[in-house]
Amino acid sequence: MKVAIIGATGYGGAELVRILHRHPRVSIHSVHASSSQGEPLSNSFPHMQTIVHDQLQSVDLQKIAAEVDLVFTATPSGVAKELAPALLAEGVKVIDLSGDFRMNDREIYKKWYGIDAADEKLLNNAVYGLTEWIDVDLSEANLIANPGCYPTSVLLGLAPLVMNQKVDENTIIVDAKTGVSGAGKGFSAATHFAETNDNFKIYKVNQHQHTPEIEQMLQVWNSQTGAITFTTHLAPMTRGIMATMYATATEKTSTKELLDLFKESYHDKYFVRIRKEGEFPSTKEVYGSNFCDISLAYDERTNRITVVSVIDNLVKGASGQAVQNMNKMLGIDEKTGIDFMPVFP
Numbered sequence: 091m092k093v094a095i096i097g098a099t100g101y102g103g104a105e106l107v108r109i110l111h112r113h114p115r116v117s118i119h120s121v122h123a124s125s126s127q128g129e130p131l132s133n134s135f136p137h138m139q140t141i142v143h144d145q146l147q148s149v150d151l152q153k154i155a156a157e158v159d160l161v162f163t164a165t166p167s168g169v170a171k172e173l174a175p176a177l178l179a180e181g182v183k184v185i186d187l188s189g190d191f192r193m194n195d196r197e198i199y200k201k202w203y204g205i206d207a208a209d210e211k212l213l214n215n216a217v218y219g220l221t222e223w224i225d226v227d228l229s230e231a232n233l234i235a236n237p238g239c240y241p242t243s244v245l246l247g248l249a250p251l252v253m254n255q256k257v258d259e260n261t262i263i264v265d266a267k268t269g270v271s272g273a274g275k276g277f278s279a280a281t282h283f284a285e286t287n288d289n290f291k292i293y294k295v296n297q298h299q300h301t302p303e304i305e306q307m308l309q310v311w312n313s314q315t316g317a318i319t320f321t322t323h324l325a326p327m328t329r330g331i332m333a334t335m336y337a338t339a340t341e342k343t344s345t346k347e348l349l350d351l352f353k354e355s356y357h358d359k360y361f362v363r364i365r366k367e368g369e370f371p372s373t374k375e376v377y378g379s380n381f382c383d384i385s386l387a388y389d390e391r392t393n394r395i396t397v398v399s400v401i402d403n404l405v406k407g408a409s410g411q412a413v414q415n416m417n418k419m420l421g422i423d424e425k426t427g428i429d430f431m432p433v434f435p
């Protein structure tokens with residue numbers, strides 16, 4: 091199967107190239123960006139030289155639609171909603187890494203992203219691609235909204251608790267930290283080395299665009315779920331997300347009982363690894379991989395549960411999960427091409 095990557099000169103696009111280059115069932119037919127056209131992709135990413143020979147092409151939708159079966163859009167929010175209709179109309183499948191198709195409610199998207207949402211018809215057509223918890227047959231899907239990096243870590247960490255009414259739905263607090271690659275390749279003072287190295291910053295307090303995305307899914311799992319407190323921090327690391335979640339238990343429980351619930355919930359989900367009691371994951375333990383590692387503890391004194399979930403924002407939080415979704419669309423083993431060990435240390 092032939093695929094195209096639009097946004098190949100970005101961090102998410104580069105990670106798609108790295109993964110798909112070795113994928114046994116698809117070939118990268120073309121790579122696209124809005125600049126550097128005609129140049130080898132390896133000019134943008136010297137680490138790809140002698141391995142990747144593709145030249146960057148313009149975004150000619152008719153040409154792309156005529157040549158490939160599936161397109162990944164790894165572009166800033168607001169771009170894919172303009173590109174997808176022409177591709178879908180020609181029967182090309184689209185997996186979008188941005189926020190454009192994640193929200194069901196157009197007004198909520200506009201409020202949090204500050205731009206107009208995609209057409210209602212497109213949104214109705216899109217499947218939210220939190221792979222482990224998709225309840226439709228992806229081989230029938232033609233548009234996948236790949237989840238945001240933070241929502242992936244947060245939702246995987248909360249799913250068993252919320253689905254099984256183990257927490258008071260109105261007490262959820264998420265304290266999340268990300269590496270700087272989450273901001274993409276663009277330069278800004280906020281992500282400048284001098285301001286991120288040896289520093290720790292809180293940002294977008296009560297304004298993060300992933301807040302309604304997390305709430306939307308929690309409400310699918312338990313309609314009683316109210317607003318969450320979601321706070322994000324920039325940590326001095328390249329990749330990785332650690333989301334720490336706190337919520338009050340609905341009844342007295344134990345760490346062992348809750349870990350057993352998580353192990354049962356994820357027993358057939360290869361990319362989610364539940365740690366043993368007393369062991370908590372760190373971001374390096376999933377670096378460069380498609381794994382999400384989770385642990386938790388119950389505090390008898392406060393009746394609160396603390397869950398910790400870690401992912402690599404560029405892999406499970408973006409391109410790895412996008413390929414996992416593609417595999418499910420193709421009806422092949424979800425691990426194909428993404429079953430690699432984390433890079434450690």
Ligand SMILES: NC(=O)C1=CN([C@@H]2O[C@H](COP(=O)(O)OP(=O)(O)OC[C@H]3O[C@@H](n4cnc5c(N)ncnc54)[C@H](OP(=O)(O)O)[C@@H]3O)[C@@H](O)[C@H]2O)C=CC1
Nearest residue numbers: 097099100101102123124125164165166188272274275408
């Ligand atoms: N970084 C991360 O950890 C994650 C990112 N995401 C989302 O994935 C998407 C890509 O993120 P990321 O790779 O970090 O972003 P980058 O800023 O690193 O890259 C963006 C890419 O999009 C291209 N692009 C921008 N505008 C257009 C356009 N109009 N037409 C075609 N190509 C365009 C850029 O090319 P050029 O420079 O030539 O314009 C570049 O290749 C974003 O929506 C992001 O929010 C999701 C999860 C995690």
Ligand SMILES: CC(=O)N[C@@H](CCC(=O)OP(=O)(O)O)C(=O)O
Nearest residue numbers: 188189238239268270272273299
């Ligand atoms: C460090 C940093 O700035 N990270 C970004 C990651 C969000 C992202 O990738 O955006 P969408 O998923 O909404 O497309 C942020 O917190 O906004």
